[in-house]
Amino acid sequence: MLFVFLPVVLFGTVLVYPMLRGTFLAFSSAHGESFSPNPDRLSLNNFRFLLSDRLFWLAAANTFGFALLVSLFQIPLALILAFMLRSIRSAVMPFVRIALLSTHLVGGVFVGLMFLQIVSPSVRSAASFDVLSDPRFTLLILCTITLWTTVGITALHLQSAMRSIDPALYDSARIDGASGTRQFWHVTLPAVRGTACVLWLAGIIASAQLFELPFVLYSQTAGPRGSALTLVMYLFQTGFASGDLRYAAAIAWVMMLLLLVVSVAFVRVSGLARTQTN
């Protein structure tokens, strides 16, 4: 039985301890007071500073704006793509699969480096328009690249959900004269609602953690007028670049709270809790 408990205990310690320690750090001492005689006394000063920290709210606005925009397009595009995949012959399927999966496997850093070749004027030979220094384009660039990365694997997940739909439903819809679009709307969508909602929520949470892509694209800065500053990047800068671990912990905490609020709201609105639990 030791074998059974060992992984559980290991997981517990490795995951729980840093979380608790991080919480303690967030609630301890004041921002910038790490050298005071008693830096470990409990205090809300980190959070008080955070409320007035313009950079934090800029990062939060950037991040959630990004997450919103991506989530608006990610699932609908993936659904349409998955629906189109139904009619692919099974001989071609493995290639289609690897093509769709490859964009996700490649990962933020390499995708960033790849797209840097397209958008960065110092890399491109014909530099007519520096799109990276225009703050109006930041969101568009980041969203497009992220959608390019994630729609493929999301479509694959949805496709396997769609495969469990009874073909008789499609047949009867067709007999009743339903076009492809109507079949999609009335047969496919209701059936994959559960999976789609889970993927949607996961997508929002993953989007909120955006870091590698803007880090690489904007050469480790916050982008033009700070438009590429994401929450995780701000956390990285404050916690590790400038060594204020306690404030970084506070940022992480508030980020988690904001995400929890969004998640709970999402679960409520989508009625996810009403679908069967697994």
Add this chain to the structure above:
Amino acid sequence: MLWLIGRADIAGLKRVLLDSSWRDAIVNSIFLASIQAVVSTLLAGMMGFAMAKHDFFGRKIVLMGLVFTMLVPAQLLMPGAFEMVMKTGLFDTRLAAIFPGLFSVFGSLLMMQAIARVPDETLHAARLDGCNELRVWWDIVMPQIIPTTTTLAVLSFAAAWNALLWPSLILASESKATAAMWAANVAFNASSGELSDTSFIAAAVLLTMSPVLLLGLLHTNDD
């Protein structure tokens, strides 16, 4: 993506292959990602087995904890974990760089679902025949979930290969840099204008992406 690959000519490829910092980075990444793939899959398998086939006291709480950890951004763990690394003097060690990645919550839940589908009768039979839990797990359960296991291993490898945030925090020596860190460095030099060798960059992207893509290609999954 194919267009970008076309930009990498032989000269660029040669220059990347001859770059010793690239070679170090690739070797580091292959080493670290392989370890993470194998160990995290095994640990997730053990965790999934414990959760799926044993009803122990506190199991529900552990399950809720796992789901909660998935909902919560990983960055919540980072300040505390970083402090731990500094305190134990494991800064700039490869061990510390992969350690968090060995414990995959997503992997555990995936394995838990896969193992739940293994029929209980096979487990009972094995236990009756005198197998201890380790053997039940290794000889009976794991062979039945090989597709899920390989999928998880590939995803873990990819995650380790592409990870930037944590390794950047932990590893300071240049010799220990991972492929992702090396690529980020290339990107930084490229956009600051120091590095303008476009064929080098294109070749660098291609060569550094390829191990993960190859692994994905080799692994065909029927879902």
